[in-house]
Amino acid sequence: MIIGYARVSTEEQKLDLQIQALRAAGCSRIFTDQGESGSKFSRSGLDAAMQHLHEGCTLVVWRLDRLGRSLFGLVQLMERLSKKGIHFRSITEHIDTASSGGRLMFHMMAALAEFERSIIAERTRAGLAAARVRGKTLGRPRLLSEQDLDIALSRLEDGTEGLTDIARSLNVSSRTLSRRLTTAKIRKRTPLQISPLHDTSLSQ
Known part of the structure; x- marks a missing residue:
């Protein structure tokens, strides 16, 4: 079974072009998300498509960014599909994991995603060190x-x-204030021991 997925980011955008391309690619069923950001990978249409996919099926998108905009997120999703024996195809980028060339492209994407994560981690560590x-x-x-x-x-x-x-x-919160008063030394005073008896508002 070939299942298609289409997405647009705003309610004003149309899905017609994507749906037409997916039908031409042989999709027997198409799931859509309208007005959904590509930054998140939990969407009603995509979740429904994932539930209908099983071993031997193929998930098709018109363009890779219709599935998601995060390279690492895309790789994670494609790994989930691969573990279930589900193929993936992107029409515009000519990616098809059912072929050796498509699998090679997927491994290249995975390597790039890992490289991207390592660069972000390295920059974070450098920023923290500079701040210190x-x-x-x-x-x-x-x-x-x-x-x-x-x-x-x-x-x-x-x-x-x-x-x-x-x-x-x-x-x-009263809990935060109580904790700070009992642990902080304020202007050379010793910490005050706070107990519920000090909170006169509770007895009113």
Whole structure:
């Protein structure tokens, strides 16, 4: 069985050209996605096509980027097809994994995808190393400044506000505020031990 798949990125675009080419390629059934980005590989039409494919079938697309725009994602999808004994064909690029030339093209794509991933990883490591040299703090930014914590501590000691109300005014959770107050040393004060008894708002 030959199954076709067509996709356009916006609702305004037409699928007619792709469907016509897929029918000419002998597709007995065609699945489509309209208004779907090629950056993701979980789409209703593509998922349905994958469910109908079985060993000996062929998945056909008009052009490779109709299946997806990520080289690594394309290789992963084609590997899934290969493991199930399903062939893949792209009309425009003349790729057909049922032929030796098509399989060679697939292996070249896999090598390029791996190269792309290694380059990205290398650039990421280089960027992190450069940031450390500049003294830049890595990781998640701190949600509360020491000034925020000092003010929160004073408001708690006044006894007029509860932990939940103070945390809400600082746009953080009460758990986050409690943890920061019990572990941080604020302006040479020793950490305050926070317990539910300090949260007067809970008893109101």
